[in-house]
Amino acid sequence: xxxxxxxxxxxxxxxxxxxxxxxxxxxxxxxxxxxxxxxxxxxxxxxxxxxxxxxxxxxxxxxxxxxxxxxxxxxxxxxxxxxxxxxxxxxxxxxxxxxxxxxxxxxxxxxxxxxxxxxxxxxxxxxxxxxxxxxxxxxxxxxxxxxxxxxxxxxxxxxxxxxxxxxxxxxxxxxxxxxxxxxxxxxxxxxxxxxxxxxxxxxxxxxxxxxxxxxxxxxxxxxxxxxxxxxxxxxxxxxxxxxxxxxxxxxxxxxxxxxxxxxxxxxxxxxxxxxxxxxxxxxxxxxxxxx
Amino acid sequence: xxxxxxxxxxxxxxxxxxxxxxxxxxxxxxxxxxxxxxxxxxxxxxxxxxxxxxxxxxxxxxxxxxxxxxxxxxxxxxxxxxxxxxxxxxxxxxxxxxxxxxxxxxxxxxxxxxxxxxxxxxxxxxxxxxxxxxxxxxxxxxxxxxxxxxxxxxxxxxxxxxxxxxxxxxxxxxxxxxxxxxxxxxxxxxxxxxxxxxxxxxxxxxxxxxxxxxxxxxxxxxxxxxxxxxxxxxxxxxxxxxxxxxxxxxxxxxxxxxxxxxxxxxxxxxxxxxxxxxxxxxxxxxxxxxxxxxxxxxxxxxxxxxxxxxxxxxxxxxxxxxxxxxxxxxxxxxxxxxxxxxxxx
Numbered sequence: 001x002x003x004x005x006x007x008x009x010x011x012x013x014x015x016x017x018x019x020x021x022x023x024x025x026x027x028x029x030x031x032x033x034x035x036x037x038x039x040x041x042x043x044x045x046x047x048x049x050x051x052x053x054x055x056x057x058x059x060x061x062x063x064x065x066x067x068x069x070x071x072x073x074x075x076x077x078x079x080x081x082x083x084x085x086x087x088x089x090x091x092x093x094x095x096x097x098x099x100x101x102x103x104x105x106x107x108x109x110x111x112x113x114x115x116x117x118x119x120x121x122x123x124x125x126x127x128x129x130x131x132x133x134x135x136x137x138x139x140x141x142x143x144x145x146x147x148x149x150x151x152x153x154x155x156x157x158x159x160x161x162x163x164x165x166x167x168x169x170x171x172x173x174x175x176x177x178x179x180x181x182x183x184x185x186x187x188x189x190x191x192x193x194x195x196x197x198x199x200x201x202x203x204x205x206x207x208x209x210x211x212x213x214x215x216x217x218x219x220x221x222x223x224x225x226x227x228x229x230x231x232x233x234x235x236x237x238x239x240x241x242x243x244x245x246x247x248x249x250x251x252x253x254x255x256x257x258x259x260x261x262x263x264x265x266x267x268x269x270x271x272x273x274x275x276x277x278x279x280x281x282x283x284x285x286x287x288x289x290x291x
Numbered sequence: 292x293x294x295x296x297x298x299x300x301x302x303x304x305x306x307x308x309x310x311x312x313x314x315x316x317x318x319x320x321x322x323x324x325x326x327x328x329x330x331x332x333x334x335x336x337x338x339x340x341x342x343x344x345x346x347x348x349x350x351x352x353x354x355x356x357x358x359x360x361x362x363x364x365x366x367x368x369x370x371x372x373x374x375x376x377x378x379x380x381x382x383x384x385x386x387x388x389x390x391x392x393x394x395x396x397x398x399x400x401x402x403x404x405x406x407x408x409x410x411x412x413x414x415x416x417x418x419x420x421x422x423x424x425x426x427x428x429x430x431x432x433x434x435x436x437x438x439x440x441x442x443x444x445x446x447x448x449x450x451x452x453x454x455x456x457x458x459x460x461x462x463x464x465x466x467x468x469x470x471x472x473x474x475x476x477x478x479x480x481x482x483x484x485x486x487x488x489x490x491x492x493x494x495x496x497x498x499x500x501x502x503x504x505x506x507x508x509x510x511x512x513x514x515x516x517x518x519x520x521x522x523x524x525x526x527x528x529x530x531x532x533x534x535x536x537x538x539x540x541x542x543x544x545x546x547x548x549x550x551x552x553x554x555x556x557x558x559x560x561x562x563x564x565x566x567x568x569x570x571x572x573x574x575x576x577x578x579x580x581x582x583x584x585x586x587x588x589x590x591x592x593x594x595x596x597x598x599x600x601x602x603x604x605x606x607x608x609x610x611x612x613x614x615x616x617x618x619x620x621x622x623x624x625x626x627x628x629x630x631x632x633x634x635x636x
Contacts, residue, residue, distance in 0.1 A: 027438035034430065035447035038511070042450055044473050045462050056465070061476040103357035114344050116351040126358070129366045133568035135589055136618055137366070139596050139604065139611045140373030144365075146385055147372075163365030166358055224455035227570050231597065242457050249461075256465065263458045267450075274453035275446055281515065 042267070049073075049260035056256040072261035082262055084237045085244030089266070091154055092229075092240055093222040096161035100218045101211070103162070104169035109199050111170075112177035113185065123174075130167035134160060135227045142231050152235045160232075161222035168221075169214035172280065176210030177203060213280040216273045223270060241266045370615065376608035383602050395609035402606075404583035404591070412587040414498060415573070419505035419566045424558060427510050428551075431517030452511035460575035463504050467491050467576070491576055497585045501576050505566060512565075513558045520554025521547070563621055588614050 048056050049072050051065030058066070076082050107126075111119055134141060141160060142151075150156040180203060188198040204211070226242045233239050236247070241262065248259035274281075352359075380391040399405065434445060451459060466473045467490035475487040490500040524547065532542050548555075570589050577585045586594065592614055596607030 024439070027436060028440045030433065031438060031440050031444040034433070035444045038447045038451055041459070041462055041466060041507075042454070044466060048465065057471045059470055061471050061473065063473070063476070099361070103361055106354040107358035110346075110351050110354040114346040114351065116346045117348045119351070122355055122359070125362060129362055131564060131618060131621070132366060132370075132615070133564075135568045135570045136611065136614045137369045137373055138593065139376060139608045140369030140371070141365070142596075143372040143376050143604070143608075144369050159361065159365050163361040166361055170358065220453060226455065226457040227593075242455050246457070246461065259461065263462070267454045267458060271450055271453045274449050278445070278449060
């Protein structure tokens with residue numbers, strides 16, 4: 001990447017290279033400060049996870065633990081409540097991702113490679129679902145699953161997460177499918193591949209980066225979902241992590257160490273996955289708008 | 292960007308009239324024929340494949356069926372259920388007792404806290420979006436420079452983006468705490484305050500504290516959008532400006548900012564939608580305060596159904612319909628944004 005507006009003053013006012021030494025020093029320092037601003041709260045979280053809860057709520061406050069407690073993560077991982085929440089999160093995130101893949105691939109392929117009546121209307125519908133959040137519709141969602149007797153079930157969480165993440169997956173796959181030259185597809189047809197085999201054998205491997213992005217993004221969104229789970233799941237054993245871990249600190253019990261230990265266990269895999277698809281995220285989220 | 296061609300395929304299609312009827316007469320999704328001319332962004336690499344082959348609609352429907360089932364079943368049907376509930380009368384356990392006519396709507400409009408809630412919503416959305424955009428512009432400008440450790444900074448930026456909002460909100464309830472909070476500790480140590488600030492209970496501080504968290508979690512995505520926008524500006528434009536003797540501020544104001552306008556519009560509109568719909572931050576940080584004094588329309592709606600003394604599903608649904616209508620207005624603005632971009636700049 002090029003330095004866009006670096007070397008600020010014009011070439012006549014300063015000899016080329018004269019600012020380089022300072023810049024080599026200053027920019028990484030500013031970068032470090034910026035990184036600390038964004039990581040700071042999570043560093044506090046880590047330090048609070050590594051001390052007994054009594055030390056977290058002990059005055060005067062100290063930045064570093066008075067007594068280190070390294071057993072927090074083992075404690076959390078052996079807590080049957082936590083394991084139930086973790087199980088829910090894994091099941092819900094995995095199943096909703098699978099459903100999104102099954103629904104988004106054929107839809108994206110069809111709309112990217114073929115023309116048919118209603119194509120625009122469908123793509124518009126997808127765009128609109130990206131505008132709506134489950135939060136705004138949560139009362140309707142609750143009414144629907146209440147009527148279907150699906151309150152307190154994994155199924156309710158799975159299909160809700162799938163539906164609201166479908167738009168992102170469809171847009172990003174649509175973009176990747178559209179970018180494949182038509183010769184590739186024609187060659188596959190000449191070799192006798194039907195539409196389905198062309199998709200699975202030829203097209204899909206070419207869209208792998210898009211597919212990976214869609215899969216990871218959906219998984220993370222479902223993993224982090226809160227409002228729908230808060231509303232639909234009252235049975236403690238079936239809560240996902242995002243809802244469940246809040247019971248570590250309530251009016252009745254206060255286990256700040258475990259709350260933050262559990263939070264870190266929930267965050268770390270997600271951050272790693274997110275870093276892997278960082279490059280494609282903006283494209284998918286702003287699909288159809290940014291040029 | 293890999294998905295950059297998606298929209299003008301929609302636009303170039305000959306049936307965008309269908310789009311018009313769905314939202315309102317004035318919001319066509321850019322039908323300008325210019326949408327087809329993808330030459331300005333490397334169209335030669337990408338032949339327009341979507342227009343070659345026709346397929347009968349029953350075949351297409353078969354391929355779209357799973358996606359349509361999800362959208363109809365879990366997005367459109369709840370929207371219908373929401374509207375239906377807004378005209379219903381419900382028991383505390385959620386059983387429908389009969390029709391309520393427009394009484395839920397009038398009850399929401401007559402709610403004594405409605406004005407406060409609307410004012411909070413406006414303050415919340417405007418403050419978070421404006422601050423996010425301003426800070427993100429600077430962050431993106433900085434990250435577009437080459438320096439040692441830039442990758443690490445970008446990874447650090449990912450953490451607030453990837454972490455669940457509820458976890459970050461829970462974390463900030465402790466950071467803001469009057470007695471044990473890190474923020475008060477830092478402020479006291481630096482002698483910026485004489486005594487601790489009660490960020491989450493002092494009426495003057497609740498909203499600013501929530502706004503700070505809202506900005507904190509919105510910056511990463513927004514900065515990435517601007518970064519993509521900055522990278523799309525061709526380098527020779529800057530060269531030309533510099534040869535013409537433009538200073539750095541002039542270059543930024545006359546060249547960078549105007550060329551960032553598409554990214555700016557997108558970042559604003561998406562942020563407005565996200566921030567308006569934001570639930571965990573307000574719900575969590577405002578938990579210790581009774582009533583609706585610091586609620587936005589989204590948490591107000593939620594509390595009406597699930598938390599308040601009245602537990603009124605019907606009223607909450609009516610508030611939800613208002614929320615959806617508000618978002619629809621934003622969607623219309625969004626589509627106009629898209630149209631604006633399709634026009635030659």
